[in-house]
Amino acid sequence: MAQIAGTDRGAATVAKGADRVPGPPGARETRRLKKELGQESGLVHRRWWTPYLFLLPGLVLVVLFSLWPFINTVILSLTDAQILRGGGFVGLDNYVRALGDDTFWLALVNSVVYTVVVVPCLVFLPLALAVLVQKKIPGIGFFRSAFYTPVIASAVVVGLMWQWILRSDGLVNTVFEKLRLVSEPVPFLTDSTMLLVSAMIVTVWKGLGYYMVFYLAALGNVPTSLYEAAAIDGAGPVRRFFSITVPTVKPMMLLVGTLSAISALRVFTEIYILGGESGGPGGDSRTLPFLIRQVGLGFAGETGYAAAISILLFLLTLVFSVLGHRLSKGDES
Amino acid sequence: MSRGRLSRISIATAMAATLLSTAACGVGGSGNDNDAKQPEKSGKVSGEISFRTLQLKPTFTTYVQGVIDAFQKKYPDVKVKWEDVPGDGYNEKLVADAQAGALPDVVNLNTDSFQLLADRGMLADVAKLDPAVQKDYVPGAWDQYKLPGKEGVFAYPWYVTPEILTYNKDLFAKSGLDINKPPTTVEQFFDYAEKITEKSGGKYAAFMADPKSRLPGDWQKMGVPVLNEKKDAFSFNTPKAVEWVERMKELYAKGAMPKESLTKSDDTSQLYGADKLVFGPGSPGFIRDVKANAPKVYAKTQVQKAVTGVLGHIGIYTQSLGVRKDTKSPDAAAEFAKWVTNGPNQVAFSKEVAIYPSNAKGLADPYFSDKGDGKDPETLARALGAEELKEAQLDANTPVEWTSQIGDAVVREMQKAVKGEVDAKTALAKAQEEANKILAQQAKQKK
Numbered sequence: 001m002a003q004i005a006g007t008d009r010g011a012a013t014v015a016k017g018a019d020r021v022p023g024p025p026g027a028r029e030t031r032r033l034k035k036e037l038g039q040e041s042g043l044v045h046r047r048w049w050t051p052y053l054f055l056l057p058g059l060v061l062v063v064l065f066s067l068w069p070f071i072n073t074v075i076l077s078l079t080d081a082q083i084l085r086g087g088g089f090v091g092l093d094n095y096v097r098a099l100g101d102d103t104f105w106l107a108l109v110n111s112v113v114y115t116v117v118v119v120p121c122l123v124f125l126p127l128a129l130a131v132l133v134q135k136k137i138p139g140i141g142f143f144r145s146a147f148y149t150p151v152i153a154s155a156v157v158v159g160l161m162w163q164w165i166l167r168s169d170g171l172v173n174t175v176f177e178k179l180r181l182v183s184e185p186v187p188f189l190t191d192s193t194m195l196l197v198s199a200m201i202v203t204v205w206k207g208l209g210y211y212m213v214f215y216l217a218a219l220g221n222v223p224t225s226l227y228e229a230a231a232i233d234g235a236g237p238v239r240r241f242f243s244i245t246v247p248t249v250k251p252m253m254l255l256v257g258t259l260s261a262i263s264a265l266r267v268f269t270e271i272y273i274l275g276g277e278s279g280g281p282g283g284d285s286r287t288l289p290f291l292i293r294q295v296g297l298g299f300a301g302e303t304g305y306a307a308a309i310s311i312l313l314f315l316l317t318l319v320f321s322v323l324g325h326r327l328s329k330g331d332e333s
Numbered sequence: 334m335s336r337g338r339l340s341r342i343s344i345a346t347a348m349a350a351t352l353l354s355t356a357a358c359g360v361g362g363s364g365n366d367n368d369a370k371q372p373e374k375s376g377k378v379s380g381e382i383s384f385r386t387l388q389l390k391p392t393f394t395t396y397v398q399g400v401i402d403a404f405q406k407k408y409p410d411v412k413v414k415w416e417d418v419p420g421d422g423y424n425e426k427l428v429a430d431a432q433a434g435a436l437p438d439v440v441n442l443n444t445d446s447f448q449l450l451a452d453r454g455m456l457a458d459v460a461k462l463d464p465a466v467q468k469d470y471v472p473g474a475w476d477q478y479k480l481p482g483k484e485g486v487f488a489y490p491w492y493v494t495p496e497i498l499t500y501n502k503d504l505f506a507k508s509g510l511d512i513n514k515p516p517t518t519v520e521q522f523f524d525y526a527e528k529i530t531e532k533s534g535g536k537y538a539a540f541m542a543d544p545k546s547r548l549p550g551d552w553q554k555m556g557v558p559v560l561n562e563k564k565d566a567f568s569f570n571t572p573k574a575v576e577w578v579e580r581m582k583e584l585y586a587k588g589a590m591p592k593e594s595l596t597k598s599d600d601t602s603q604l605y606g607a608d609k610l611v612f613g614p615g616s617p618g619f620i621r622d623v624k625a626n627a628p629k630v631y632a633k634t635q636v637q638k639a640v641t642g643v644l645g646h647i648g649i650y651t652q653s654l655g656v657r658k659d660t661k662s663p664d665a666a667a668e669f670a671k672w673v674t675n676g677p678n679q680v681a682f683s684k685e686v687a688i689y690p691s692n693a694k695g696l697a698d699p700y701f702s703d704k705g706d707g708k709d710p711e712t713l714a715r716a717l718g719a720e721e722l723k724e725a726q727l728d729a730n731t732p733v734e735w736t737s738q739i740g741d742a743v744v745r746e747m748q749k750a751v752k753g754e755v756d757a758k759t760a761l762a763k764a765q766e767e768a769n770k771i772l773a774q775q776a777k778q779k780k
Contacts, residue, residue: 190592275597
């Protein structure tokens with residue numbers, strides 16, 4: 001109540017209201033009070049569109065660069081549009097075609113497997129890393145920065161570096177051969193399954209530092225008294241980690257899970273740089289974004305069909321987002 | 334319902350309607366084939382024209398600006414507005430501009446972008462703009478800008494980069510091969526690669542596997558009919574093509590090609606420069622890279638004419654200058670495109686970088702026939718490339734029907750076959766089936 005008692009008259013009115021009805025004022029009362037205050041001070045304008053005016057710049061950007069392209073994609077997905085050739089309405093033909101296309105299913109499975117493997121790694125490994133670098137020991141700042149370096153490195157540079165590490169005559173294979181661990185080079189980049197695994201390693205490596213920063217922020221909010229109390233009660237470091245750290249950063253874990261799932265579903269660069277334009281030998285390592293690019297780009301690009309696959313990818317992303325949301329709701333309740 | 338609520342609903346409805354209508358523009362607004370009429374020349378060379386080049390700044394700024402200045406001096410009523418766009422995203426920008434009706438008056442096109450814009454009726458017929466100009470260009474180059482099923486020629490040929498053969502003399506000789514007897518057929522090329530691999534001991538490879546850069550050229554050189562006679566279906570599934578796949582598979586397994594080159598070939602110069610590859614880059618431009626980055630390997634480089642097999646000549650791939658069909662200044666645009674691609678200007682450009690003129694008079698310049706002492710790879714490459722270009726013919730070019738989508742589909746099957754995951758016959762049958770499926774779909778969408 002104090003926050004609306006900005007003037008003497010307002011304060012008096014509140015006091016009067018409080019005498020009559022104990023407890024907080026009802027909605028009608030609040031409206032009346034605000035109205036009086038507004039008239040009195042002349043500061044509060046109640047034109048309904050005032051807040052929209054403030055939102056307008058942001059809204060325009062969202063509508064132009066997010067909403068409009070999205071709606072356009074939905075419409076395109078119902079046409080047989082091509083590059084520089086407006087299409088005619090074909091209903092759900094593109095969706096039917098996608099569902100009957102083996103390549104679509106291959107890309108879908110690759111995307112889902114990619115997400116299922118990458119997400120747990122990106123939820124737990126950065127947490128472990130954050131717990132490590134959170135300790136206040138000399139020189140820890142260097143490690144914090146070092147772990148964050150892959151995040152700011154360009155995806156192309158990262159891809160090229162890993163290509164040199166993983167190729168048949170690259171660093172890893174040379175070491176393996178020198179140690180006589182393998183007789184033939186491991187086909188990290190020339191076998192479709194191994195290529196996906198290699199791309200996953202790169203994604204996880206690049207994401208570690210990024211999500212570590214999220215966890216560092218969350219860990220900063222855990223009261224040290226909890227750890228001290230647990231230590232007095234005889235809890236060891238492992239027990240303290242699972243009984244205090246994990247429950248307190250759980251909301252952050254769900255956020256990281258959702259964010260990393262969305263970015264894993266959108267993976268393209270790692271596969272493109274490691275596996276070439278075809279998406280690995282025979283194109284067997286293609287993910288959904290890779291397929292969308294292949295189908296929609298180029299001068300013979302089928303924009304309509306690519307838009308339909310984009311919408312299907314969007315629905316898949318939505319599933320993972322809703323899942324994350326549900327989990328966090330369940331956690332709150 | 335309150336008045337405020339009503340106005341909110343009406344504003345939201347208006348916004349949604351605007352949004353939907355503009356969104357729909359993205360679909361239908363791009364329109365079908367451009368119905369602009371062929372421009373008519375007025376006889377007066379004047380006006381402001383825009384000119385777009387592909388990645389020529391800053392290396393060639395002085396040259397291009399010089400050409401523009403000289404043109405403006407000759408035609409003082411013309412103002413040329415030059416814009417250079419980097420290679421990355423060039424095609425995407427072109428498509429976006431074409432979609433928005435904002436194509437430049439004179440625009441630098443490669444084979445792919447030319448085909449798209451000409452097919453969509455966005456380029457002027459330059460043969461109609463200037464019927465006498467044809468004789469100025471090498472025949473193969475001029476014919477490259479005709480489109481099947483369409484009357485006319487839709488761009489002025491500009492500079493060319495021919496295919497040549499380069500190899501490391503020392504590694505070649507080490508394999509027991511005569512450095513002066515280069516392979517002339519694809520089959521012979523494979524035999525040489527086999528001999529090289531036998532002697533390499535795994536230290537170096539013979540050539541890059543990447544089927545994307547080898548096809549359909551290798552098949553054409555082996556006499557494989559890529560398309561049927563009516564040119565309405567692919568017909569490359571032949572015993573000769575099976576032989577190609579089998580040989581590639583065998584050589585790949587033996588280590589004749591770097592394993593990763595099956596999916597990527599972007600480090601050819603790097604591997605060649607590091608003595609890890611016997612057959613080097615097949616373009617004169619790359620020889621300059623080797624000279625700059627690996628002088629020791631450059632000294633060991635032998636240059637020969639490209640493998641042409643049963644065709645006996647190379648194909649011709651030129652950059653070109655297209656004139657926007659609905660340009661407001663057709664006289665100035667056509668005159669300028671002709672000016673940039675004329676003999677003296679193309680020769681001057683070729684002296685700056687390892688490219689060749691598509692202009693017949695330009696190509697006849699003594700600069701291109703000078704072999705020097707026959708020992709410097711760069712000079713030799715220039716002379717051999719020019720000789721090849723005089724006989725270049727379109728039948729060695731990738732057919733227009735072999736679009737990137739079709740090429741990708743075929744390459745994917747070939748990669749599996751070369752790796753030994755699928756047998757050659759099955760892979761070829763599937764590749765042909767896929768290619769014909771895409772071709773039929775593209776034909777259906779064109780109607």
